[in-house]
Amino acid sequence: MKDNVAPIKRVMAINDISCFGKCSLTVTLPILSRFGIEAVPLPTALLSTHTGDFSKPTRLDLTEEIKKIVAHWESFQLKFDSVYTGYMLENQLNVAEEIVKTQSKRGAMILVDPVMGDNGKMYSGFGSDFPRKMRALCENACVSTPNLTEAMLMTDMEYKSVLTRSESDRLYKRLSDIGAKHIVVTGVHPSENEVGDVVIDENGLVLYEKYLPATHRRLHGCGDVFASVLCAKLVKGEDILSAVEYAQDFTGKAIEITNMDAQNHWYGLKFESLMDEI
Ligand code: PXL
Numbered sequence: 001m002k003d004n005v006a007p008i009k010r011v012m013a014i015n016d017i018s019c020f021g022k023c024s025l026t027v028t029l030p031i032l033s034r035f036g037i038e039a040v041p042l043p044t045a046l047l048s049t050h051t052g053d054f055s056k057p058t059r060l061d062l063t064e065e066i067k068k069i070v071a072h073w074e075s076f077q078l079k080f081d082s083v084y085t086g087y088m089l090e091n092q093l094n095v096a097e098e099i100v101k102t103q104s105k106r107g108a109m110i111l112v113d114p115v116m117g118d119n120g121k122m123y124s125g126f127g128s129d130f131p132r133k134m135r136a137l138c139e140n141a142c143v144s145t146p147n148l149t150e151a152m153l154m155t156d157m158e159y160k161s162v163l164t165r166s167e168s169d170r171l172y173k174r175l176s177d178i179g180a181k182h183i184v185v186t187g188v189h190p191s192e193n194e195v196g197d198v199v200i201d202e203n204g205l206v207l208y209e210k211y212l213p214a215t216h217r218r219l220h221g222c223g224d225v226f227a228s229v230l231c232a233k234l235v236k237g238e239d240i241l242s243a244v245e246y247a248q249d250f251t252g253k254a255i256e257i258t259n260m261d262a263q264n265h266w267y268g269l270k271f272e273s274l275m276d277e278i
Helices: 025-034 063-075 090-105 130-138 148-154 165-176 222-235 240-260 272-277
Strands: 010-020 038-049 059-061 082-085 109-112 182-191 194-200 206-213
Touching (some): 010 025, 010 222, 025 272, 082 090, 182 206, 182 222, 194 240, 222 240
Parallel strands (some): 010 082, 082 109
Antiparallel strands (some): 194 206
């Protein structure tokens, strides 16, 4: 009963709606709600599916609409406890930058997931200048969550799926130069057989690293599940390292469950049954 009178946290989720495929807002909104957080979507685009495993998804660019939505919210100075940015189109990055500036001043925790690519490649539809612009958005983040591909794109390093210790140290130093307070790099392979997540601070120091056997398949939407859980935990006041550990554990379990039904569920994470554990 006490919970019903306590104010709840409010998160602005800037991301697309990929109707089918289990990623972006279709993942983020239910997860945030399950954590008892008010989830406010700012939809950047409407797609029939994500751009990964399906040929030619439909895509409606919502840039003009989000400008109007934000202007309306600003007419009554709507305040958010957090802004979480995900998949955006190139001409929306400056809209997001403005939002980040405004809501940071009002005390919001900013999480930038620089959604651009995976497995060494940029997702279709992004130009070569996109990583540089996304890097600028990450500068003002409290937490940024690139996967290995996105981390390398933003630091001008040539993609390699398995990194030696000196290569990863160089990557972490370059990432910390971007300026976010903490950077969580996902999908890091210290060897072919292991994959995990690493947290670095603003000086490039590794604060956390945990690897799991690489039999865990990385599916589309893993990053969205991970970042949504991480955002929820951080907004609720958990420290970065335990929030990352929880998000990693949750995502790992979701991957395991998905792999048990890989034939039917190859397009995204089957995370629904885990929601009861939150
Ligand atoms: O999960 C990241 C993501 C988000 N949105 C769209 C995508 C992808 C990854 O493929 O295509 C539209």
